[in-house]
Amino acid sequence: MQNLLNSSQIKDVDAYTILHEPIASIDLMERASLAFVQFFIAKFPEKESAIWVFCGQGNNGGDGLAIARLLSKIGYADIKVFLASYSQHTSDDYIQNLARLQKECPAIPLLKDLKEVHLSKNDIVVDALLGSGLNKPLTGNYEELARKINASSAKVVAVDVPTGFKSEGELDGVYNGVNADLVITFQLPKINFFFPESTEAIKKFEVVPIGLNETYIESLPSHWKLVTEEFIRKIIKPRERFSHKGTYGHALIVAGNTETMGAALLSTSACLHAGVGLVSACIPQSGLNALNVAAPEAMYIRRENFEAADLEKYQAIAIGPGLGTEESQQQILEHSLLQNRPLVLDADALNMLSHHKKLQQKIPAQSILTPHVKEFDRLFGDHHNWWSRVEAARKKAEELQIIIVLKNQYTFICLPTGNICINPTGNPAMAQGGMGDVLTGIITSFLAQGYTSAQAAMLGVYLHGKAGDILAEKREIVTASALVKSLPRLLKKIKSATN
Numbered sequence: 001m002q003n004l005l006n007s008s009q010i011k012d013v014d015a016y017t018i019l020h021e022p023i024a025s026i027d028l029m030e031r032a033s034l035a036f037v038q039f040f041i042a043k044f045p046e047k048e049s050a051i052w053v054f055c056g057q058g059n060n061g062g063d064g065l066a067i068a069r070l071l072s073k074i075g076y077a078d079i080k081v082f083l084a085s086y087s088q089h090t091s092d093d094y095i096q097n098l099a100r101l102q103k104e105c106p107a108i109p110l111l112k113d114l115k116e117v118h119l120s121k122n123d124i125v126v127d128a129l130l131g132s133g134l135n136k137p138l139t140g141n142y143e144e145l146a147r148k149i150n151a152s153s154a155k156v157v158a159v160d161v162p163t164g165f166k167s168e169g170e171l172d173g174v175y176n177g178v179n180a181d182l183v184i185t186f187q188l189p190k191i192n193f194f195f196p197e198s199t200e201a202i203k204k205f206e207v208v209p210i211g212l213n214e215t216y217i218e219s220l221p222s223h224w225k226l227v228t229e230e231f232i233r234k235i236i237k238p239r240e241r242f243s244h245k246g247t248y249g250h251a252l253i254v255a256g257n258t259e260t261m262g263a264a265l266l267s268t269s270a271c272l273h274a275g276v277g278l279v280s281a282c283i284p285q286s287g288l289n290a291l292n293v294a295a296p297e298a299m300y301i302r303r304e305n306f307e308a309a310d311l312e313k314y315q316a317i318a319i320g321p322g323l324g325t326e327e328s329q330q331q332i333l334e335h336s337l338l339q340n341r342p343l344v345l346d347a348d349a350l351n352m353l354s355h356h357k358k359l360q361q362k363i364p365a366q367s368i369l370t371p372h373v374k375e376f377d378r379l380f381g382d383h384h385n386w387w388s389r390v391e392a393a394r395k396k397a398e399e400l401q402i403i404i405v406l407k408n409q410y411t412f413i414c415l416p417t418g419n420i421c422i423n424p425t426g427n428p429a430m431a432q433g434g435m436g437d438v439l440t441g442i443i444t445s446f447l448a449q450g451y452t453s454a455q456a457a458m459l460g461v462y463l464h465g466k467a468g469d470i471l472a473e474k475r476e477i478v479t480a481s482a483l484v485k486s487l488p489r490l491l492k493k494i495k496s497a498t499n
């Protein structure tokens, strides 16, 4: 897991690194600019392209000036620098880099008048106007510049953060900053890169390390964490010699209805493919034939017999996918809530909890709730932006001592400790019905296998997205069924990398 920091903490890490490495601030800027350039040249190897570097007067602008110089030295032949000199303040490193650029690359034109800027289709804009130092909304000249850049069809590559984009905090109202095709960001992704409201500002981002002090980064207080593959690798347990199906737990999936039996089949199948020892599907009898065809490994409990079942023998119970919200399903939910053991609650289980809010207090501690945005707002109230929604999820997870898996392109896993773990895997090829049912099956599988609730949620969400990413390399659409089938191979790949 990696700590994610806000802008002022990043400044602090900057200062710490400068003091303790030690490294001069100008050399750290050089290192950052070099890291940017290395990624840039791999992406845009064409040295004849016209490159317009837009520089503000702070350190983001300083980076821009260093980048212009470094690109020029590598052989990029058509570089123009636009100096946005709109403020009284200039950073020391900006001044030094400006002098260096003028001395070492006198041929690069330094433009100050917007009338001299003519952006065309094949040009590349390097946006180094404002970075993480943004401290007020974009207005005046900066806003005009952003408008001009956005109106062009040039490719826009932002340095660290697109100009005008807030790195953390609520993203409300109309965005008037630069729309970047690519953001090459330093050391850590900024928290707001993971929020859906960043779509307009950021098409894609890439993180490049610049050697900031990792130990110090990890020591700073932050409830924002990024789930990493290294972390997943560490917690995933190998299948031991002499182990047997009993070693990997027995899961119960209570799901499916006449018109939504597929949800139960997908969850059950996903649970098996993620490695559970045994799985039983509690479905209506009308689904039995389909169950036997789709997942012959699974056992069956007739839905009407749920309350008579001995729930003690299951290491994990999931309730909800395609279940329905009638009186009988509500009884199932209420009966399960009385068990006082963690449950995985999805889809209709969540819908029932939104209709009967008093039941929310009865959710057993360490239960895992997996709402998508609409389910979340139905449960806990409307939210006008994702920042406030995630904050609400964080508070609810703490208050009820549960895990809330708030699903999206980047899923937020809110833990009872108050931490928010952001999952970086997943992609739009996965946006299709049934995908959430699969996630529920995977998480339930890991819970049955003896992982803690937090681990099961993180493993499930990470692997679900990772499987989708691998499949999306070769196909435009990833179906839920295809994702399920790919899970055993993914587990093998990740486990093999451990040993």
Ligand SMILES: NC(=O)C1=CN([C@@H]2O[C@H](COP(=O)(O)OP(=O)(O)OC[C@H]3O[C@@H](n4cnc5c(N)ncnc54)[C@H](OP(=O)(O)O)[C@@H]3O)[C@@H](O)[C@H]2O)[C@@H](O)CC1
Residues within 6 Å of the ligand: 010, 011, 013, 014, 028, 029, 032, 056, 057, 058, 059, 060, 061, 062, 063, 087, 089, 091, 129, 130, 131, 132, 133, 134, 135, 136, 137, 138, 139, 142, 159, 160, 161, 186, 187, 210, 212
């Ligand atoms: N550790 C790292 O990651 C490293 C980071 N580095 C780089 O440093 C960048 C951060 O630099 P930075 O702190 O100098 O701020 P930056 O974004 O250039 O802004 C400058 C000034 O602009 C102003 N201003 C703000 N908002 C405004 C607005 N809306 N409209 C008009 N003006 C506005 C405000 O000044 P004020 O108005 O308060 O006087 C602000 O101070 C970071 O993104 C990265 O590129 C690397 O060099 C090294 C390692």
Ligand SMILES: Nc1ncnc2c1ncn2[C@@H]1O[C@H](COP(=O)(O)OP(=O)(O)O)[C@@H](O)[C@H]1O
Residues within 6 Å of the ligand: 347, 371, 372, 407, 408, 409, 410, 411, 425, 426, 427, 428, 429, 430, 431, 432, 433, 434, 435, 436, 437, 438, 439, 464
């Ligand atoms: N654009 C996307 N990028 C990444 N993951 C996505 C995207 N769209 C959907 N998903 C994933 O697919 C799942 C959808 O869940 P849900 O809406 O409950 O599906 P369903 O109820 O149809 O099974 C979630 O895990 C979500 O993270």
